[in-house]
Amino acid sequence: MVIKQLIKRTSGWLYLNSAVGRSQLQGAGVILMLHRVLASDHTANLPHRNELCVGPKAFEHLLIWLRRHFDCVPLMDILQPGTLRSDRPKVALTFDDGWRDNAVNAFALLQKHQVPASIFLSTDFIGSRQRFWWESLGETLWESHGEQARRHLIECLYKRGHPVPVLMDDLDENRRSVTLLHYLQSLKSLDARELSRLTDECPQESMPQALDWQQVRALESSGLVRFGPHGASHAILTSLDDQRLDEELSRSRDALLNGCNRPLPVYCYPNGDHDARVRRQVAAHDFPFALGTGTGIYRGNSDPLALPRFGVSQRTARNPELLSWRIFRGGQP
Structure with missing residues (x-):
C-alpha cells in the first residue's frame, strides 16, 4: 500500500510538472468538492470523518499547493470563461451542505490565501x-456525546431493524472508525423520515x-464566496415523485433568492444523485x-x-499529489 501511494504521488507530481500534463490541462477547469473544515486535523483523520472533513492544517496545505499549480478562480469563471486566457489550468472550490464550520474555520484561510x-x-x-443525520448519528455512535447517549441510540437502531455491528465496540480506534463509516453508508438508503x-x-x-443567514450574507459581502442550492431538505432527488421534486427545487431556489444578493445559477445534487x-x-x-x-x-x-468534480478528503488535502494523480486519471480520453 505504501509503495502504491508513493507511485501515485510521484506520477501526480510528474503530470503537473511535465509538458504533456501542462498541455492536457491548458484551458481546462478542475472543480473540487469539499464539505467541512474542522477545528483539528486529528479529529479529521479518522476514517468515518476523513471523506467529508479536512483539518485546518491540511486545508491550508491544499490551498498553498493549489495556488502553486493552478489559477484559483470562482466557479463561474470555469463555467462561463471570459476573454482573458491563461496558460495555467483553473481550479474552483465548492463546499456542499452549508456547514457552520465553513464560516468558522474555512473562511479565514480562504481569505488569507485569497482563494474564492x-x-x-x-x-x-x-x-x-435542524441537523444532518450523518453527523448526529455518527458522532453519537462514536460516543462524542457520552456513553449513555450512545447506548440509547444503539437500542433505538436495534428496535427499528438497524442493528449496529459488533465491531463498533472494537478496542482499535481505526477499525472501529472504519466500521462506523461502512455502517453510516448502509443507512443512506433509508427513507428521509426514518433518518429524521x-x-x-x-x-x-x-x-x-x-x-445561519447572517453568516451567509457576511461571507457573500466579502466578495470571495457565492452561494447556490443543494436541495432544501437534502432529500435524494431521484427518490422523489414529481410533486415533491418540484417542491424541493422551488423551495431551495426561493430561499437563495430571498437570502442572497447574487445566488449562483448552479444547482448541486444532494449526494450527487x-x-x-x-x-x-x-x-x-x-x-x-x-x-x-x-x-x-x-x-x-x-x-x-x-458537471464533474473531484472530492477532497483529509488524506488528499494532506497529500495533494494524490489529487493530481486523480486529475490525471480523470483527464484521460
Whole structure:
C-alpha cells in the first residue's frame, strides 16, 4: 500500500510538472468538492470523518499547493470563461451542505490565501437547528456525546431493524472508525423520515450544525464566496415523485433568492444523485448548470447539468499529489 501511494504521488507530481500534463490541462477547469473544515486535523483523520472533513492544517496545505499549480478562480469563471486566457489550468472550490464550520474555520484561510469558493446550501438547515443525520448519528455512535447517549441510540437502531455491528465496540480506534463509516453508508438508503426520527434520538448540540443567514450574507459581502442550492431538505432527488421534486427545487431556489444578493445559477445534487427526469426539472427551474459527483475535467463540452468534480478528503488535502494523480486519471480520453 505504501509503495502504491508513493507511485501515485510521484506520477501526480510528474503530470503537473511535465509538458504533456501542462498541455492536457491548458484551458481546462478542475472543480473540487469539499464539505467541512474542522477545528483539528486529528479529529479529521479518522476514517468515518476523513471523506467529508479536512483539518485546518491540511486545508491550508491544499490551498498553498493549489495556488502553486493552478489559477484559483470562482466557479463561474470555469463555467462561463471570459476573454482573458491563461496558460495555467483553473481550479474552483465548492463546499456542499452549508456547514457552520465553513464560516468558522474555512473562511479565514480562504481569505488569507485569497482563494474564492462556492458554498451550496441545504436551505432548510440554514438558520435552524435542524441537523444532518450523518453527523448526529455518527458522532453519537462514536460516543462524542457520552456513553449513555450512545447506548440509547444503539437500542433505538436495534428496535427499528438497524442493528449496529459488533465491531463498533472494537478496542482499535481505526477499525472501529472504519466500521462506523461502512455502517453510516448502509443507512443512506433509508427513507428521509426514518433518518429524521433516528436523528431526533440523538442529543441536541450546543451550536447549530449549519450556517445561519447572517453568516451567509457576511461571507457573500466579502466578495470571495457565492452561494447556490443543494436541495432544501437534502432529500435524494431521484427518490422523489414529481410533486415533491418540484417542491424541493422551488423551495431551495426561493430561499437563495430571498437570502442572497447574487445566488449562483448552479444547482448541486444532494449526494450527487440525478437522472434525466431530475435534470429536466432542474433546467425548468432556471438552472443552466448543475454539479454531480462524477469525476473528470471540465472542458466546456460535457453536459452542463452533470458537471464533474473531484472530492477532497483529509488524506488528499494532506497529500495533494494524490489529487493530481486523480486529475490525471480523470483527464484521460
